[in-house]
Amino acid sequence: MTAVLAIIGAGPRGTGLLERLAANASLLPAGCEIHVVDPHPAGAGRVWRPDQSPLMLMNSRAGDVTMFTDDSVRCAGPISPGPTLAEWSGLDDDVFPTRRQGGAYLRWCFDRAVRAFPRGVRVFVHQTNAVALSDGPRQTVALANGTHVVADVVVLAQGNVGGHRTPEQLAHQDFAARTGGTYLPPSCPGDEDLDRLPAGEAVLVSGMGLAFVDLVVLLTQGRGGRFTRGRDGSLTYHPSGREPVLHAGSRRGVPYLPKPVLPPLADRAPRFFTPALLARATTPGELVGAACRELVWAHYRELFAAHTARTRMPWDAFASEFAALPITDPALEVLVAQAVPDQADRADTSFLRAPLTRSFPDQAALNTWMRDHLRHAVARATDPRHSAHAAVLHGLLTVSEVLERAAPTPSTARTAAVLSRFAAYLGSGPPPHRLEQLQALTRAGLLHFLGAGLRVTRTDAFTAHTDSLPFAVRARHFVEARLPDPDARTHPLLLPLAHNRTRVPVDPDTFHVLDDTGDAHPRRLALGLFAGGGALGAFSRPGRNAPFFRQNDDTARRVLAELNARTPALTP
Numbered sequence: 001m002t003a004v005l006a007i008i009g010a011g012p013r014g015t016g017l018l019e020r021l022a023a024n025a026s027l028l029p030a031g032c033e034i035h036v037v038d039p040h041p042a043g044a045g046r047v048w049r050p051d052q053s054p055l056m057l058m059n060s061r062a063g064d065v066t067m068f069t070d071d072s073v074r075c076a077g078p079i080s081p082g083p084t085l086a087e088w089s090g091l092d093d094d095v096f097p098t099r100r101q102g103g104a105y106l107r108w109c110f111d112r113a114v115r116a117f118p119r120g121v122r123v124f125v126h127q128t129n130a131v132a133l134s135d136g137p138r139q140t141v142a143l144a145n146g147t148h149v150v151a152d153v154v155v156l157a158q159g160n161v162g163g164h165r166t167p168e169q170l171a172h173q174d175f176a177a178r179t180g181g182t183y184l185p186p187s188c189p190g191d192e193d194l195d196r197l198p199a200g201e202a203v204l205v206s207g208m209g210l211a212f213v214d215l216v217v218l219l220t221q222g223r224g225g226r227f228t229r230g231r232d233g234s235l236t237y238h239p240s241g242r243e244p245v246l247h248a249g250s251r252r253g254v255p256y257l258p259k260p261v262l263p264p265l266a267d268r269a270p271r272f273f274t275p276a277l278l279a280r281a282t283t284p285g286e287l288v289g290a291a292c293r294e295l296v297w298a299h300y301r302e303l304f305a306a307h308t309a310r311t312r313m314p315w316d317a318f319a320s321e322f323a324a325l326p327i328t329d330p331a332l333e334v335l336v337a338q339a340v341p342d343q344a345d346r347a348d349t350s351f352l353r354a355p356l357t358r359s360f361p362d363q364a365a366l367n368t369w370m371r372d373h374l375r376h377a378v379a380r381a382t383d384p385r386h387s388a389h390a391a392v393l394h395g396l397l398t399v400s401e402v403l404e405r406a407a408p409t410p411s412t413a414r415t416a417a418v419l420s421r422f423a424a425y426l427g428s429g430p431p432p433h434r435l436e437q438l439q440a441l442t443r444a445g446l447l448h449f450l451g452a453g454l455r456v457t458r459t460d461a462f463t464a465h466t467d468s469l470p471f472a473v474r475a476r477h478f479v480e481a482r483l484p485d486p487d488a489r490t491h492p493l494l495l496p497l498a499h500n501r502t503r504v505p506v507d508p509d510t511f512h513v514l515d516d517t518g519d520a521h522p523r524r525l526a527l528g529l530f531a532g533g534g535a536l537g538a539f540s541r542p543g544r545n546a547p548f549f550r551q552n553d554d555t556a557r558r559v560l561a562e563l564n565a566r567t568p569a570l571t572p
């Protein structure tokens with residue numbers, strides 16, 4: 001009998017795992033079969049599928065996306081270098097590719113991995129859903145097309161399966177159905193039927209991150225509108241007449257900061273948020289303080305190095321005083337005021353509190369404030385004069401990397417949860433030109449802001465209240481523009497594995513799926529947002545020893561060892 005591996009989900013994670021299986025092929029049992037299951041094209045998967053709007057862009061730059069190990073990666077398996085998305089496609093490193101281009105790269109990576117297996121290893125792709133998984137001497141994966149795969153080892157790599165609904169969201173859905181309006185719960189806007197949002201009608205939008213930008217693009221350019229740039233560099237929107245009128249707000253009240261152009265960095269070593277601190281810190285507060293300090297430090301390190309003329313103190317003197325002061329100490333402000341005369345050059349820590357705290361008499365005044373805010377945000381992200389503001393992202397990346405490599409403890413989990421409140425705002429924002437487009441859309445009267453502290457209730461219509469406006473805004477249509485939270489319990493295949501949790505429990509060290517008593521299934525593994533254990537979904541940058549590669553390599557070798565261990569038993 002042949003040893004069989006099934007991989008459910010062929011997005012970046014399933015593809016990365018396949019690449020590591022091929023790289024470690026010397027450990028493969030002779031005559032092995034690998035079955036890959038995904039309803040979307042293998043490699044690209046759902047998020048990066050080729051049949052989506054070409055207007056959808058990645059929020060990663062082409063040079064920051066790689067699916068291949070390099071010398072920085074510390075793993076047991078062989079390093080098998082390959083091109084970044086930029087190198088493969090010929091795009092400049094700084095370009096934000098379309099999601100289709102990202103998907104084409106991933107499909108190529110998938111095919112390359114398949115070709116890299118030695119003779120005797122056969123890879124089968126089933127372009128359908130896996131709908132059930134049952135156990136026995138071998139495991140059976142039932143497929144939606146009526147067939148099934150019998151496998152010795154199963155790896156689940158299903159990404160963000162979505163599905164979570166709160167009672168409030170169900171009530172919104174019911175209200176929209178009764179009142180003839182529309183309610184779109186959290187989802188990828190590109191997966192929704194946006195024709196349900198009629199031209200010219202007001203739509204409330206909650207959320208101002210990735211999904212918000214997708215929604216705005218699809219409802220404006222996607223409906224035939226155009227942007228043109230004037231001689232003065234400003235952008236004008238020319239409506240098609242088919243757009244709805246959006247009223248957008250969120251808890252924070254402002255869109256995510258645009259992805260900055262990162263200045264070069266000579267030394268990536270953490271200065272404050274170090275592995276040693278993680279080992280000795282006794283409270284999450286200590287860790288959060290050190291993380292914030294790392295971000296502010298990244299700002300001043302860049303300012304003193306690249307814009308020395310705008311500082312009034314030698315770096316060494318500033319650095320040693322800075323290092324001696326807690327981040328919350330008022331003496332730090334005094335030090336900064338002495339060393340950095342221009343307020344605009346000082347680190348902006350409003351992301352820690354609230355960037356929008358004012359209130360406005362009307363939406364026109366809020367829109368004007370917002371355009372100014374967005375203009376500043378774009379300048380800071382793109383103008384080399386403001387590279388210190390961009391460098392804060394270096395600090396965030398450093399903190400994330402230290403956290404990713406640390407052994408999970410309640411303190412690190414709590415720290416990660418606190419950081420997650422602003423990490424996406426700082427580091428997962430859209431390409432800068434998207435914020436210019438938002439400004440143009442407010443000038444065209446198609447986008448109005450609601451501000452911070454958004455709550456949406458149901459009266460005679462959906463009704464938005466915020467802390468920024470003295471009145472409520474009503475509309476028949478309401479979109480929750482954010483990606484859904486995964487709920488494994490809402491998926492037939494995952495429900496029995498979830499034990500009434502929203503994520504499938506796994507051993508965080510090995511990604512083995514745990515049963516309801518906490519015992520690991522030796523031949524069933526799960527990696528991705530739908531599972532616990534910290535194997536999350538985002539592209540890996542080159543040269544960063546990214547956890548994606550280490551996790552995939554470990555998993556591949558574990559799978560291969562298990563297949564090998566079973567091969568004698570399988571031989572009749």
Ligand SMILES: Cc1cc2nc3c(=O)[nH]c(=O)nc-3n(C[C@H](O)[C@H](O)[C@H](O)COP(=O)(O)OP(=O)(O)OC[C@H]3O[C@@H](n4cnc5c(N)ncnc54)[C@H](O)[C@@H]3O)c2cc1C
Pocket residue numbers: 008009010011012013014037038039040044045046047048057058059060128129130131157158159160161188210483493527528529536537538539540
């Ligand atoms: C709209 C959007 C844009 C994003 N943009 C970026 C970006 O620019 N940069 C970045 O770093 N990250 C981005 N992300 C995060 C992104 O999710 C990750 O980059 C990456 O796609 C995660 O890979 P994954 O394989 O874990 O999950 P996915 O890409 O979601 O792949 C999981 C696959 O599993 C399949 N699957 C699920 N259930 C089943 C089943 N029952 N049977 C068979 N197959 C199944 C799905 O069809 C899917 O193809 C974005 C996410 C979204 C949703």
